[in-house]
Amino acid sequence: MVTLQELQWAKEKLSPHIIETPVVRMEILDALMGCRVYLKLENIQRTNSFKIRGALNKMLSMRPEELKNGVVAASSGNHGKGVAFVAELLGVKATIVVPESTPNIKVEGIQSYGAEIVKCPYEKRHEVAGKLSLDHGYALIHPYDDEAIIAGQGTIGLELIEQLPEVDQVVVPIGGGGLIGGIATAVKLTAPHVKVIGVEPACMPRYTKSLEAGERVLLEPAHSIADAILTLQPGAVNFPIVQKYVDHVVTVPEEEIPDGSTTLLTAGKISAEFSSAIVLAAALHGRLPVKPEDRVCFVISGGNIDPADIVRQMAGSDAVSDQT
Incomplete structure (x- = not known):
């Protein structure tokens, strides 16, 4: 708790x-x-x-060596935008995995902070983000858990x-x-x-x-x-x-x-x-x-x-x- x-x-x-x-x-x-x-x-x-709050608290709590390879997050849009904002603030690479159906306003918002977008079926987004974390050493920033x-x-x-x-x-x-x-x-x-x-x-x-x-x-x-x-x-x-x-x-x-x-x-x-x-x-x-x-x-x-x-x-x- x-x-x-x-x-x-x-x-x-x-x-x-x-x-x-x-x-x-x-x-x-x-x-x-x-x-x-x-x-x-x-x-x-x-x-x-509101998602910027959790992303900030998580990433500001992490050690620099945890962030050195960049971060990855699965998101329907808002969490990804928050993570992208914090990544730009901290000067680290961000990759955001979003559902293929994500509204353009959210995709464009994520990209405005310099993050890379990866699209997939929405039920697969956590799986894809986890694989990217393993393959590239990205720190995984979970949206809620x-x-x-x-x-x-x-x-x-x-x-x-x-x-x-x-x-x-x-x-x-x-x-x-x-x-x-x-x-x-x-x-x-x-x-x-x-x-x-x-x-x-x-x-x-x-x-x-x-x-x-x-x-x-x-x-x-x-x-x-x-x-x-x-x-x-x-x-x-x-x-x-x-x-x-x-x-x-x-x-x-x-x-x-x-x-x-x-x-x-x-x-x-x-x-x-x-x-x-x-x-x-x-x-x-x-x-x-x-x-x-x-x-x-x-x-x-x-x-x-x-x-x-x-x-x-x-x-x-x-x-x-x-x-x-």
Whole structure:
């Protein structure tokens, strides 16, 4: 388990390099979400994603000799962009393995920091990254299954509790479990009365099924518009943290996921990835255990999306509505 001291050390280490992202009150969303809405805006973080936090904490903790041959990471995009940023900062080579379906905005973002891109089927990305590490001596920077990564992501939770000590619930997207594992640890070790809720796609319910089974369940590959959170199995380090500290995990059907991003853009004037705004989609469709008086902070984990993709989803919804 990650300790409070490790979280505090990570916060000190990261502070010169990242933005302490704001918590914003969004009254305009209250009636839609069924609670008092606050947003923790990691979509405006450097690299436009929370992932820079874990990558920084991990790579700043490594010895120079570990990094001398370069680094490699498997990523759906945001982790790769964070690793590429840190690699450029430290002057080391970075190779990022991404799914063939990775949006161009994420590929271009990774390349903007000088990293090399390797594409493969998304279920093979960890295997390919591992082979590159063995073949070339690259240091492998895992996207979530690592205590240093979890501690880096957990700095969001420390900031959030300092910024909004009266919060009742924190709602977090779930992929492999690095983000929710870090945030839940920080929240429960500093404000144990605050509830932590995770949200994942219904087509990829790896934590829902694993928590029900009491062990890590490996799922079959599936497609989702929430491309950043399609991990097939909970991380080995992450799963016991989620078991201990997360109060609920809910799922969102595929057809409801885009509603989080479209509502956030139209009503809140904020651009967020489908994988990030899934937390708002859950609230919009009544899938969260919230009450109107609850102060609920939704972690908006990333903003690496082409706004045209949101517009296309909105146009598609209108077309469906016109036909029904």
